[in-house]
Amino acid sequence: MHGLTALELARIQFGFTVSFHILFPAITIGLACFLAFLEARWLYTQDTVYKTLYQFWIKIFALNFGMGVVSGLVMAYEFGTNWSGFSQFAGGVTGPLLTYEVLTAFFLEAGFLGVMLFGWNRVGPGLHFFATVMVALGTMISSTWILASNSWMHTPAGYVIVAGKVVPTDWLEVIFNPSFPYRLAHMVIAALLSTALFVAAASAWQLLHDRAVPAARKMLSMALWMVLIAAPIQAVVGDAHGLNTLEHQPAKIAAMEGHWNTAGKDDKGGFPLIVFGIPDMEREETRYAIEIPRLGSLILTHSLDGQIRGLKDFPKEDRPNATVLFFTFRAMVGLGVAMILFGLLGWVLRRNGVLYRSRAFLRLAVLMGPAGLIALLAGWMTTEIGRQPWVVYGLLRTHDAVSAHAAGPVALSLALFVVIYFVCFGVGIRYMLKLASAGPAPDAHPHDAPSYGPGSVVPAAIAAASAPHAMARHGRREP
Structure with a gap:
């Protein structure tokens, strides 16, 4: 990192953290929709293979959801620590958009996630399916707000600049800025494709073995x-x-x-x-x-x-x-x-x-x-x-958006992020791949409720989802 400026290091740091993070929301969006489809098929056909698959993939979903929340927390703080110039200039637009995500998507997901994960024997099948659909809908709503914010940074609209700061004048123009529909559609389809290829790879591995x-x-x-x-x-x-x-x-x-x-x-x-x-x-x-x-x-x-x-x-x-x-x-x-x-x-x-x-x-x-x-x-x-x-x-x-930091502290925090991310999320990703490659247990009984005992990934995901600033988990973009 010798010779790099604070600006270059801050860009590398945000690029590194968001590159790690964006993988998890993509799979979360796709798996949430996949789980809703599996449960709908089970309710319609009563074919127990769909319930078996639901109970298999929900464990991977929970682990991925938890890692997405944790990896997203960092970026919420980076806006203030490394990019204070951006926050001061555009906070009048981006701040409310991220708040809307919390008030809609995050509360929706947090409210129904527990029912989705633990409710098989505690609520009726219709209510459980409703909870799954609400979680899937929450991931889509979250993507909408995040992509609205990011798209506005590419094609700003509906604003005036007063005293060196952006002041929104038309929220419909801010949200539905010229590039927003294309970016949202492109990202959601990318998430569905990424998940489909992940599911195909897991199933192919299981068939090969x-x-x-x-x-x-x-x-x-x-x-x-x-x-x-x-x-x-x-x-x-x-x-x-x-x-x-x-x-x-x-x-x-x-x-x-x-x-x-x-x-x-x-x-x-x-x-x-x-x-x-x-x-x-x-x-x-x-x-x-x-x-x-x-x-x-x-x-x-x-x-x-x-x-x-x-x-x-x-x-x-x-x-x-x-x-x-x-x-x-x-x-x-x-x-x-x-x-x-x-x-x-x-x-x-x-x-x-x-x-x-x-x-x-x-x-x-x-x-x-x-x-x-x-x-x-x-x-x-x-x-x-x-x-x-x-x-x-x-x-x-x-260069006008970066905070007034010396290069040394930014380099130190970047080095710590690299070590911690590769250790923590490396272990999590390896465990997720191990679960995916194993497949449903051969002796699984589809009518049984999934077991979430000590050491299960699901309680960890629930705890992570309760963390403050969990709004940060669904996709940030590089300043």
Whole structure:
């Protein structure tokens, strides 16, 4: 960390903590919806395999929920300790939005989580299902408020600046700012895809090791249907999001595509898609570029002669880091294409009646398990690094948002975070993967209530959910 400034260290610290944290809300959102679906199917069909799967996945949900709460607590404090300039400037908008999350989503989840986890033999099946749906709804509401806050930082609207501070003038414009619908849809679908791939990997692992075969087949089938449906929809939503970004953050698009010179209608044929290259910020060019003529225009503008602005059209101090964005964007898109092909391959094998017998496909499903989360992280990096050098786009620069700290204390806290996060959450993630790979117990009795004895992960999650400032658990974004 020698030679890094307090600003650089604060950015690294927030990026590190939110990268760890964002994984847990994504799985929480997806698993909450999956659990609601499982219980609905059990109530409708009375097929005990659905209840068995519910009781299996709720343990993983509880553990993941607890880790999400704990990892999110840190970021609530980082806003005040490391980013006081941002809090002072934009607190009039972001503060109320996060408060609305607590008053709606968090209270909803906290109120029904106990019934969901402990209520099998204490309430009727209808009320228990209602509690599960409310928890799932709470995760969606939480995502809505968090994405509204984050989207406003990218496309601010409904405000005036008074005495150097943002004052909201129209809350509907603040919440439903120009990029909000696209970011919300993109994030929720990403969470569902990440969870589906995680469930598919767990079930494939169990089938490869001949564990809980009927239940594993059922959840593999459901996960693959979700991938088959959601992955193409995500591509369409991502395209719409890209058009919105081109309109409101053109420098980000230019950096993602590695284009330095303005190109388009005057060039007779539009501009190419750069499949591979190495953007060089110093030389202001993309080296070793491999291009497909006109395809860039077609994808980005839906026209063969469409136009985008090159990075040279923007002052150097307003350019995001094209070297990073070029590769994070391609990682996200590449994994998205892989998900579509994976879903189609599963559908073909299902049609041919060999889905559960193809060991090669089951191994592929295990390898695809982390693909959704990796794509989510790559997409988040693309979005947030592409916003630089702004915290609130066009209004507040990052170097004006950081607190007046020396580099030493920030470096020390960063080092402590790295050690603690890898130890604590590393153990938690390893245990969660162990639970997922084991599958439902072969001798489980589906009519029995789940057991939460001493040492269970569920009481720990309940305790974590009761912690103050738990609002921080559902997705923060890098200043």
